[in-house]
Structure formats: C-alpha cells, structure tokens
Amino acid sequence: MTPTDSELIARALSESRAEAFGMLVERHQSAVRRFLRHLTRGDAATADDLAQETFIGAYRGLARFRADSRFETWLLGIAYNRFRSLRRQGHPEAPQSGAEAGEALEPPAERLTDLQQDLASAMARLSEHEQTALRLCFQFGLSHADIASATGWPLGTVKTHVARGKGQLRELLSVWNPKT
C-alpha cells in the first residue's frame, strides 16, 4: 500500500529520514516545479533551482509542518515565498509584475490542445496575481483558504483575484459559452 504524506512525514522525522523525504519529493516535484515555471514565465532552470531550494527548506522545517493544510499546499507556499525573495533581491531572471507578467510562456516542448492554447492566450492578458490565483485554484486544486495560506494574501483578496480573473476570462473566451 502506498504510504500517505502524513506517514512519510512521520517517517522522515524519525528514522530513514532521507529515504522517506525522497518519496515526498518524488510525489510533489511536478506540482512545485510546474507552479514555479508559471511564476518564472517558463524559465525551467530558475524554476528548478527554486524548487530545489523549496524542498531543502521543507526538509529543514519539516518538524514545523502542521497538518491543518495539505503538504502540497505547504510546499507551494514555500515555493511562492522563495520566488518572492528572489524577486526582492532584484534577480534578473525573476520577472516583475506588470504588463510582461501576462506573457507566461509554455515550454516549447509541450504540445497544447486548442482549448489550452486559447486559455493560455487569455490568461496572458490577466494580472500576475489573477493568473497565480486562478492557477492555484483550477490547476492545483487549492481552495480559496489554501491559496490565502500559501500566498499570504487575505482571503478576501484571493476571492477578488479569482472572481476578477474568471470574469475577464469569461469575456475573452465568450465563444466557449453557447448562451453569448
């Protein structure tokens, strides 16, 4: 039987620390790296460096993890903080907010369906925070409370970003809606 995250965390805190933590990394690396690729506008190298720092940070602070949210939510929160720190330091590879924030790049190797391409183009017109909130909600399956916990934004702000982002997408993608 596949061990749950909680079981692996308990194991990682006692014996066979690296082995159990390795299983957690393997399980969650995709979500963390994907999220960071979105934040870094598709810069896979910077995203993977930040993901590595995220997991090292999680390893150091594993004892502080409280099971009041999912482990992945906690990891995405650490990842978001790492990205913000990088940007605060004025790292040239960390994109700034503003117009260019909308130009989220998809890795060229990935083939997107028409639906995904339409949505990617529409998402590029949203603000950085709206994109992040929508991705956390619809791509990573986080609740509004989880997004607030991961990003440090107030719950009302999260709801506003999601609602505004969805409203704009609805207009931009009105062809999806047969009623309009």
Add this chain to the structure above:
Amino acid sequence: MEPEDLTPPDEPGFDDRLRAGLARPALADGGFTARVLRSLPPRPAVSHYRSWLRLSWAGAGSGFLLAVWACSAWLGRQMACPRGAWPVPDLLGNAWLYLAFAAALASCLMAWRATDPAPGG
C-alpha cells in the same frame, strides 16, 4: 469578520473547461529527486543523546556540589563543636564554604557549556 464572498456562482461548464484548459501532464522527475537528495543538509545531531549528556553532567555536577557542601559543613562542625555532635552546616559563619560552593557551581556550569553544540552544528 468573514470577507464577502465575491466568487460568482459556480458555472460547472466554465469551471470544468478552465480545469481542462489549465491541466498539464505531470513533469517527469528527470533526476530532480536525486539532485534534491544530494543537496540535503546532513542529518542533525541526535538531540536525545545531547539531552542525556547534559542531564548526566548536571547530575554529576549537583552531586559533586552537594558532596562539597556536606564535607565542608561536616569538617567545619568537627573543628568547632564537641565530638559526636551532628554536623549541621553553619553557612553564615563560614565564608570559605561559599567559595567552595561557588567553585562547584562554576565547574557544573562549565561542564554544561562543554556539551553545547557548536554554532551551526
């Protein structure tokens, strides 16, 4: 106060399409896990061991301290009192006893500090 819920009513069709449009296949590990495991900091020192070591030092130090106190008191009493009297310490009258007490306390503290982990270690 709970912020007003600004989320419009769920639109199953639209939300499902958003989910489908944002869905991406899982990224292949491609050696990422191995890279993270290689860069993990070394396992921290076993804290139980340090705790027990500290407790042992504290116990030994306290025992030593008590022994010094009892011996000093008994000797002081022997010198000052008639043979056969119970050696009750006369702390106020024996300044040298305080010195012995301070020395024992200092040795105990030094032993405690000796077991402190090095900074960052």
